[in-house]
Amino acid sequence: MTRAINTVLIANRGEIACRIIRTCKRMGIRSIAVYSEADRDALHVALADEAYEIGAAPPRESYLNQGAIIRAAEQSGADAVHPGYGFLSENAVFAEACAKAGLIFIGPPPAAIRAMGSKSEAKALMEKAGVPLVPGYHGTDQSPKVLQAAADQIGYPVLIKASAGGGGKGMKVASSAGEFQAALESAQREAKNAFGDDRVLVEKYLQQPRHIEAQIFGDCLGNIVHLFERDCSIQRRHQKVIEEAPAPGLSPERRAAIGKAAIEAGKAVGYVGAGTVEFIAEGESFYFMEMNTRLQVEHPVTEAITGLDLVEWQIRIARGEKLPKAQSELAIHGHAMEVRLYAEDPARDFLPQTGTLHHLRFPEGARVDSGIREGDAVSIHYDPMIAKIITHGADRAEAIARLRRALAATEVGGLATNLDFLQAILRQPDFASGKVDTGFIERHRTELLPEGQPLPVNALALAALAVLRGGERDAAAAAPAGDPYSPWSLLPGWRVNRDAYSDLIFQHGEATLSVRAHYRATGYALDLPDGTVEAQAELGTDGAIAARIGTARCKGRVVRRDTECLVFLDGATHRLTLVDPRRPSAADAATTGRILAPMPGTVTKILVVAGAVVAKGSVLAIVEAMKMEHAVKAPRDGKVTIVHFAAGDQVTDGAELLVLEEA
Template sequence: MIRPIRTLLVANRGEIAVRVMRTAKAMGIRTVAVYSEADADALHVASADEAYPIGPAPARESYLRIEAILDAARLSGADAIHPGYGFLSENAGFADACAAAGIVFVGPPASAIRAMGSKSAAKALMEKAGVPLVPGYHGEDQDAGLLAREAERIGFPVLIKASAGGGGKGMKVVRSADDFPEALASAQREAKSAFGDDKVLVEKYLATPRHIEVQVFADSRGNAVYLHERDCSIQRRHQKVVEEAPAPGMTSERRAAMGKAAVDAAKAVGYVGAGTVEFIAEGEHFYFMEMNTRLQVEHPVTEAITGQDLVEWQIRVAQGEALPLRQADIPLKGHAMEVRLYAEDPARDFLPQVGRLDHLLLPAGLPGTRVDTGVRAGDTVSIHYDPMIAKIIVAGADRLEAVRRLEAALAATEVVGLATNRVFLKAIAAHPAFAAAELDTNFIARHQDQLLPPPAPADDMVLALAALSILKEEARQSAEAVDPADPWSPWGRAPGWRLNRDAHVDLAFADGERRISVRAHFRPGGFILALPGGDVSVEGEAAPDGSIRARLGGVALTARVIASGSRLTVFVRGGEYVLDFIDPRLASQAATGTAGRLVAPMPGTIIRIVVEEGQEVAKGAALVVVEAMKMEHTVAAPRDGRVKTLKFAVGDLVDEGAELLVLEDA
């Protein structure tokens, strides 16, 4: 029986909410958003036909409040709720609550969510269904001693995984028996914080595996298909960094075998809707890892190679319709890739960043490029939610074209206000091993030196563009200050003219610890800049959006320089460089010494204090553990010393840069 959906509430935020609403509107369905206090002005709210407040900023007080979401559905007259991914998307209780309220849940039945929600229970079920499993312990007994003995039986290295979740949270690689107790405790804390369940399983850790997942779809009429596979092998801390479809080197025979195993897994739990069956593969073998009972973040690459809208499939299946295509009719055309642009600082071990997006330019208009985002310039990346800025998806006729388009898309992406992983992603896309599809989960670790080099110093081209930007902005301000009663006054025009001597101005920049002076000599139509590498003639124009068309020594180029306070970010030739303009009109700021002071790497909660006041510690020893965005960050001793003062207690909230403790010489 078909039950038409006319009004759809999206119980999520960010890019997935915007993406779901785009498809719903194309289908003629009215859309409803929900939002926390922190998201009142968010893009997903502006994209909806109606929007309802559901509570304060913390997710547990808003996006995880089932009753508040159901109240919004009742008030708006929503026929159905789409959970997106994350938050309540894999919450069987939420699916049950929707059914009890007479609202369609656009997702699998609660029984399937429960069956696959526990990794250990799911693996037992898959074993009965004949789906191959990685050797490991998936039992109910969580005694620490038993888990340690099971790890010894399996053989190190092993992988501890949270039974109830994914996304790399509650996941630890353990290489020796001595390291197992601490890794277990940490995994259990993360699992409890992220999923409300500290149960774990232990598996053999494969040395050079590939992570391959299969997109499955089933309807309520007994039909089930797979829409090919995605390779998600390039990972950092067990979190996907690059996803692509189809998997490089996949033969049609192996695709069919993995597809069949994935469909068998879905049928074993009476699955309905979109799901992803994840496998780990090494050599000729592949093993079931888990099934995600929701739409995945990386679903756009599957859409690109099949030409299908998976959200539309979800809505049609939820209405009671049959799957739009049979297995034999599902196309596979070209190659697609996706990367996730995050507010995180690769130079600080990828610490998530929070703050305002002062400037944001995404490459949506490039050929074969799609951007899914939930933010705009001026929005704030909050501590309360995932720090993803956008998903950048490219598609090409083959993998080589997709790689080139990915490089171009990342080169055209600009973010100012927060550190991002853009340059890191671009380094992956440009790496010869990536072009050669030499993929496994150790890709980043293996090529870390090339992917995370120290920042390159600003060269003469970058300094010239920064200087031109400053000079043009000062000329604009001078022009605005002209007295309307005397528009031809040379003092108001400020062209750099000086009586009886060369007209010039000195500009000072800081490039990290390096201080650079650039002397600009005024010339008709431009400047001669005295740069570290010699004099260069410079002319050009700067637009209000920061874009510059310049000639440097006769070479024409385009760039963009964005000012955020005294900080200049120069985007040129796909690179980005940050300089501080030292304005002589401003008083210098005294540097604050920080020797011996250990500060919070980002806003978060103190969840563990390892030391006591007066305790002597060795360099590298763990001191304090801060939890932020559901991940643990350990502050370690930078040198040998004695803990003089502890400034916070377990459970305290701390801001980024807050002094946690003082370390003195022993």
């Protein structure tokens, strides 16, 4: 029996909410957004036909507030609720609450969510269904002694995983028996914070595995199909960085076997709607990991190779319709690839960043899924993903080439991002040849995250030219109309009986770079670290700059905000600070012994007290942000003299946690 869905409430935020709203518009369905206090001006709110505020910024008071969401759905007259992914998307209680309120839940039945919601229970079901499993312990006895004994029996290294979660949260590796208890405690803390459930399972940790997952769809008539597989092996901290479809290097036989196993997993729980069956593969073997009973972040690559709209399929199946296509009608067309652009600092161990994106340019010719616009803020309360950038090509090489071009045209200002890191992965020869596994990033870390990269001389020259030309333009605008040619009204570095020049000082990482600009009738002579060059520049709109530097011509963009200069050149982003020599340097402040919070978050542990003597590298505190733990370590040997915070306290970015004096 089909059911009418004319109005959909989206119980989510960000790019997935925008994605669902756009499909609803295309299908002629009215869309209702919900939002927290922090998201009043968010893009998904602007796109929706109607929107309701449901609570304060913390997710538990808004996007996890089931009662507020149900009330908004009833108030708006919605027929259905789409949970997107994350938040309440895999919450059986919420699915039941929707049904009780007379709302269609656009997702699987509560029984399927419950069955797959516990990794331990899911593995027991898969074992019965004949789906291959990684050797491990999935029992209910969660005592540390039993878990340690299971790990000892499995053999090290082992992987400790949160039973109730995903996304790499509550997941730790223990390489030996001596490391197990500390890894277990950390995994349980993260699991409790992220999912409210500290149960874990223990599995054999494969040495060079691939992460391959299959997209499945089921309807209310018992039909289930797979939409082929995705490779999500490029990960850091067990979180996906790059996803692609189809998985490179799979034989037709292995592809068919993975698809068949995914369908068997869906049949085992009577699955309806969109789901993802995740496998870990090594050599010719593959093993069931978990099933995500929702749409996945990486679903666009499946859409690209199949030509389908998976959100439309979800809505049609929720209406009670038959699957739009049978397995025999589905085929792979070309290759697709997706990257996740995050507000995080790769140079600081990928610490999440918060703040305002004062400059944002996305590429043309690529699919960009984003819930953020220029001027929006990345908040401590939500995932720091800025956008997903997706390309499609006739083959894998073409998809990579298009993605490299798209990333080279992407510009982000205001926060550190992983943009350059993503480009480094795409340039890596092993990635280009399809030699990928979950250890790829760690294995190539020095190539992907080189330390102390020198600033290209043309980037320094562009920064200097932008400052000089910007100052000239400002001075010209302010010149008295009566005497526009007065040297006192312009900014050409004019001096009596001396060479006309200006000195500029920039900070780039640890390096201090000086540029002396000599004024010439046709431009400048720039004294750069590599020598003196003649230069000219024209400024366009929004920081665009075209320059001749010596005999070379280059185009880029320089975005200035206060003392920060962002130089976008040849696909790379260079961050410089224009130094005022009258102000004390940051290096002077670094010698005070102040230990600062690396990001805003919650102090989950303080491991020292005032008077403690610690060694360099000792963990002093643990700060949790965006559901991930970060250890704050001693930069040198010393004695702790002051401790400002306790476990449970909220801290801002750069807050002084404690003071460490030389021992």
